[in-house]
Amino acid sequence: GENVEQHPSTLSVQEGDSAVIKCTYSDSASNYFPWYKQELGKGPQLIIDIRSNVGEKKDQRIAVTLNKTAKHFSLHITETQPEDSAVYFCAASMNTGNQFYFGTGTSLTVIP
Amino acid sequence: DAGVIQSPRHEVTEMGQEVTLRCKPISGHDYLFWYRQTMMRGLELLIYFNNNVPIDDSGMPEDRFSAKMPNASFSTLKIQPSEPRDSAVYFCASSLALTGGTPQHFGDGTRLSIL
Numbered sequence: 606g607e608n609v610e611q612h613p614s615t616l617s618v619q620e621g622d623s624a625v626i627k628c629t630y631s632d633s634a635s636n637y638f639p640w641y642k643q644e645l646g647k648g649p650q651l652i653i654d655i656r657s658n659v660g661e662k663k664d665q666r667i668a669v670t671l672n673k674t675a676k677h678f679s680l681h682i683t684e685t686q687p688e689d690s691a692v693y694f695c696a697a698s699m700n701t702g703n704q705f706y707f708g709t710g711t712s713l714t715v716i717p
Numbered sequence: 718d719a720g721v722i723q724s725p726r727h728e729v730t731e732m733g734q735e736v737t738l739r740c741k742p743i744s745g746h747d748y749l750f751w752y753r754q755t756m757m758r759g760l761e762l763l764i765y766f767n768n769n770v771p772i773d774d775s776g777m778p779e780d781r782f783s784a785k786m787p788n789a790s791f792s793t794l795k796i797q798p799s800e801p802r803d804s805a806v807y808f809c810a811s812s813l814a815l816t817g818g819t820p821q822h823f824g825d826g827t828r829l830s831i832l
Contacts, residue, residue: 636818637818637819639818639820639821641823646825647825647826648721648808648810648823648824648825648826649760649808649823650823651820651821651822654818654820656818694760698818699818700818703748703812703814703818703819703821704750704762704765704773705750705762705821707759707760709759710759710760
């Protein structure tokens with residue numbers, strides 16, 4: 606089955622700096638890669654996603670890049686703000702079943 | 718639009734008691750997922766349904782766990798008898814069935830503590 610690895614497990618950045626979180630996946634059949642943000646006491650919330658026919662996607666301060674050949678994808682957050690502090694999860698999914706394979710999460714702290 | 722609704726938000730009970738967690742998916746969604754989240758094991762998929770039919774329950778820890786989806790707008794996850802190691806946050810998520818991948822929408826979870 607699919608195996609998703611996520612790094613780093615914790616990340617601290619100064620407010621205004623950029624943060625990058627990386628994930629790798631094992632199954633070349635995976636074709637959908639969502640990113641979730643989880644705040645304390647809440648469920649994971651989708652922040653951005655990318656499909657395998659696209660190499661990069663941007664939404665304001667958030668961007669995701671995908672390298673299908675190397676089987677890795679990354680989340681980039683620019684101009685970080687304290688409210689970006691949360692746990693971020695990557696996931697990979699294939700066409701059948703819509704089952705997600707989640708990474709182990711990255712705890713991001715933005716220091717004011 | 719209402720999101721995924723889970724109840725109760727918190728549950729504290731004694732070992733051996735039956736626990737029932739409830740989930741109302743987003744209207745029109747074809748898939749429903751139950752997850753468990755702990756510090757040690759992260760997010761684990763327990764079971765998921767497609768059009769109310771269980772598709773994969775290989776993540777259910779043992780026979781003490783059972784899940785049902787009697788109709789498109791309601792699902793339950795039951796633990797009987799409960800044990801302290803079942804303490805975790807349980808999430809329900811739902812999604813549409815579209816090719817090319819669709820996001821799962823999560824509820825805010827049930828925090829379960831078994832004493």
